[in-house]
Amino acid sequence: MLEEKTLLKLKDKKNLLAFSGGADSTALFFLLLKHKVPFDIAIVDYGIREQSKREVAYAQELAKKHNLTCYIFKAPKIERNFEAKAREIRYVFFEELIKKHGYENLLTAHHLGDRFEWMLMQFCKGAGCAEIAGMQGVQKRDFYTLVRPLLHLDKKELLSYLHANEKEYFEDESNFDEDIRRNSFRHNYSSPLLEKYLSGIKKSFEYLDEDRAELIEDIEIETVNKFAYFKSSQNKRADIFTIDKYLKSQLYMLSASERKAMKNSSVLVVGRKFVINQNQNFIFITPYKKEAPKMDEKFKNECRVLKIEPKLRPYLFEDKEAFAKAKELLTIITRYNEQSPL
DSSP states (O other), X not given: OOOHHHHHHHTTSOEEEEOOSBHHHHHHHXXXXXXXXXXXXXXXXXXXXXXXXXXXXXXXXXXXXXXXXXXXXXXXXXXXXXXXXXXXXHHHHHHHHHHHHTOOEEEOXXXXXXXXXXXXXXXXXXXXXXXXXXXXXXXXXSSSEEEOTTTTSOHHHHHHHHHHTTOOOBOOGGGGOTTSHHHHHIIIIIHHHHHHHHHHHHHHHHHHHHHHHHHSOOOOOEEETTEEEEEOOSOHHHHHHHHHHHHHHTTXXXXXXXXXXXXXXSEEEETTTEEEEEOSSEEEXXXXXXXXXXXXXXXXXXXXXXXXXXXXXXXXXXXXXXXXXXXXXXXXXXXXXHHSOO
């Protein structure tokens, strides 16, 4: 069931599976075993359901049986914005494990239904081709690769595999709570459409992936500590898509209004967390500093000469390595512009 092109990316690599005990991650667990892909598992216990204890015990049992390492994190109580905060908690946990133990790939069990559900949600709030294409099977991040091996498979295909092989899994009752927006989309729109038009929807995503590869340039993002930068493609849509991709890797999701604002503004603070500066040549992204430190005159003069956006300066003043890189990039451009004929 796993595609050969995906298996080639996973075999002989150090892989970490985000495990929950649900049908999707359990199916992926046994498919990885079937194809002899090396991996360990990590599970987060949010402590909001009695069943969580059984899910963690199941993860430990499977790991012991198949001689894998099982990492467990007991999450602190989440008071509000559960979905967003839970996502942030688990990715921080996974990325700490990846750094500490040298994993190359993080595997998640997102499937075709998840992708289609996301596409419909994006379409209904306003999105272009790049956003509608949604999740990618392979996505390079700062120090690891995020791989979604099940994107070509529907939930029913995964359930059929589990039942045929008599594999135990758990059903999270919160998946039936239609007060959660994504559940409402799933039960009322995406699942009924997949039931009727599965083969056509699969084919459409193949076309969307091909179109995105043609329309959106894959721009490499460089980082120095928490300072991210890349050379502008001179295509606003491609630049915004790259900014969005980077911020997702930092666990921040741009809103439709923020994407719209970036089309008309060279500098933007998003979520009071990040400063995005789009100039003619580079896009710079830094953490947003709510309180500016006292900056010396030498630093301020250098910033004025190089025309460094004022909102970037508080972070760059505190991060000397990042400031040195920004100076290097902008000095090259300044010299080039001075030498270029009118």
